[in-house]
Amino acid sequence: MNTGDTGFMLIASAMVLFMTPGLAFFYGGLVRRKNVLNTMMSSVFIMGLASAMWVLAGYSLSFAGNTGGIIGTLKWIGLNGVGLEAGPYAGTIPHLAFAMFQMMFAIITPALITGAVAGRMKFKALFAFIALWSLVVYYPLAHMVWGEGGLLGAVLGSVDFAGGNVVHISSGISGLVLSIMLGKRHGFNKVSYRIHNIPFVVLGAAILWFGWFGFNAGSALAANGLAVHAFMTSNTSAAFAMLSWMLVDTIKNGKPTVVGAVTGAVLGLVAITPGAGFVPIWASMIIGAAVSPICYFAMSAVKKRLGYDDALDAFGCHGIGGIWGGIATGIFTKSSINSVARWDGLIFGDYHLFLAQLISIVVTIAIAIAGTVLCASLVKLFIPLRVSEEDEKKGLDISQHGESAYPAFNGLD
Numbered sequence: 103m104n105t106g107d108t109g110f111m112l113i114a115s116a117m118v119l120f121m122t123p124g125l126a127f128f129y130g131g132l133v134r135r136k137n138v139l140n141t142m143m144s145s146v147f148i149m150g151l152a153s154a155m156w157v158l159a160g161y162s163l164s165f166a167g168n169t170g171g172i173i174g175t176l177k178w179i180g181l182n183g184v185g186l187e188a189g190p191y192a193g194t195i196p197h198l199a200f201a202m203f204q205m206m207f208a209i210i211t212p213a214l215i216t217g218a219v220a221g222r223m224k225f226k227a228l229f230a231f232i233a234l235w236s237l238v239v240y241y242p243l244a245h246m247v248w249g250e251g252g253l254l255g256a257v258l259g260s261v262d263f264a265g266g267n268v269v270h271i272s273s274g275i276s277g278l279v280l281s282i283m284l285g286k287r288h289g290f291n292k293v294s295y296r297i298h299n300i301p302f303v304v305l306g307a308a309i310l311w312f313g314w315f316g317f318n319a320g321s322a323l324a325a326n327g328l329a330v331h332a333f334m335t336s337n338t339s340a341a342f343a344m345l346s347w348m349l350v351d352t353i354k355n356g357k358p359t360v361v362g363a364v365t366g367a368v369l370g371l372v373a374i375t376p377g378a379g380f381v382p383i384w385a386s387m388i389i390g391a392a393v394s395p396i397c398y399f400a401m402s403a404v405k406k407r408l409g410y411d412d413a414l415d416a417f418g419c420h421g422i423g424g425i426w427g428g429i430a431t432g433i434f435t436k437s438s439i440n441s442v443a444r445w446d447g448l449i450f451g452d453y454h455l456f457l458a459q460l461i462s463i464v465v466t467i468a469i470a471i472a473g474t475v476l477c478a479s480l481v482k483l484f485i486p487l488r489v490s491e492e493d494e495k496k497g498l499d500i501s502q503h504g505e506s507a508y509p510a511f512n513g514l515d
Contacts, residue, residue: 104194109325114316120309130306131298131301139507143225144213148212164204165248165250168250171246171252174241190250191323207269210269211269211273222488222498225503230484243268254465261376263375264320267424271463274417280474295413318379328439335377338374340370341367343370369394373393373427380435381439428463435447
């Protein structure tokens with residue numbers, strides 16, 4: 103046991119938790135005035151729901167034992183047996199500290215989905231969907247990637263330092279599927295959906311960037327050199343992705359935008375997440391610089407061509423960015439940086455990890471698609487997934503919560 107490592111993990115856990123209200127501001131600023139509270143609430147309520155579910159059964163299903171490489175057991179239900187001694191996943195911190203750190207990931211992951219369905223999903227249906235999705239998609243994926251005997255990590259040999267598969271690809275793909283099942287917002291492609299509060303977006307992105315250091319550096323599970331390395335690769339990728347987006351913005355529109363710049367930074371953080379503790383610092387420059395044009399193309403050309411209504415580009419950012427990050431991890435990983443990686447990346451002459459990364463991404467996509475369809479279909483049997491046209495026009499703040507963020511701005515939406 104090490105008090106320095108324990109203190110570091112306490113701070114990292116708090117930083118990751120802070121990311122969820124940061125996401126609430128980021129998403130909340132991007133929507134129309136009449137939907138800002140509902141959009142923010144869609145992230146905030148998960149802080150309660152996911153925490154409760156994690157303590158009751160989520161941690162046990164994700165990390166206790168192994169059932170066929172797909173899911174854990176109920177050995178640690180209610181955190182029974184998860185105490186102050188070191189656990190099987192980290193030797194220098196209390197087992198409970200590891201469980202707490204992982205709980206913060208279980209909170210923010212489903213919150214990312216909500217951006218895809220902003221402005222039209224019934225809150226009761228969203229609540230039920232997130233609960234089911236955590237059970238059907240998140241806990242099995244967390245076990246398969248990070249758990250003892252997990253199919254994707256322990257058996258296949260793929261690597262995911264802080265959640266490229268578990269967090270970003272799963273939520274991005276699920277957001278896309280759910281948005282398609284819900285259908286487009288009324289007036290989609292006919293009316294302008296104005297960003298109502300750009301300072302909110304900047305504040306949210308800044309909080310996310312800050313919290314991401316806990317997200318990625320904390321995944322070293324100790325205050326050591328690997329944590330320092332992950333910290334630096336994360337910031338470097340974010341910086342290069344921000345500059346890259348600004349360049350694309352300038353080429354396409356003649357000037358850089360504030361929303362574009364901070365979106366680019368978030369994309370850089372998404373892309374580096376799976377490889378933060380595996381790739382050299384020079385590779386993080388490439389990963390960050392490449393992710394912005396890739397996602398810009400997905401958010402503009404692909405989205406427009408296919409016609410789906412991913413309201414806040416959860417798929418374009420987290421799905422596409424996460425997929426690129428997972429592939430890039432298979433290209434640039436250096437096992438000398440982190441011995442968890444069994445092989446070097448493709449650029450160093452070994453193809454094994456690259457293939458494992460591709461397989462793990464395909465499996466993650468399949469689980470996210472099937473799980474989302476299943477969960478949404480089950481919820482739909484009891485609760486309408488979508489608000490009425492009248493409630494959508496009125497705004498979800500009033501129709502779902504009976505509150506208004508800006509009562510002085512009556513009629514402006």
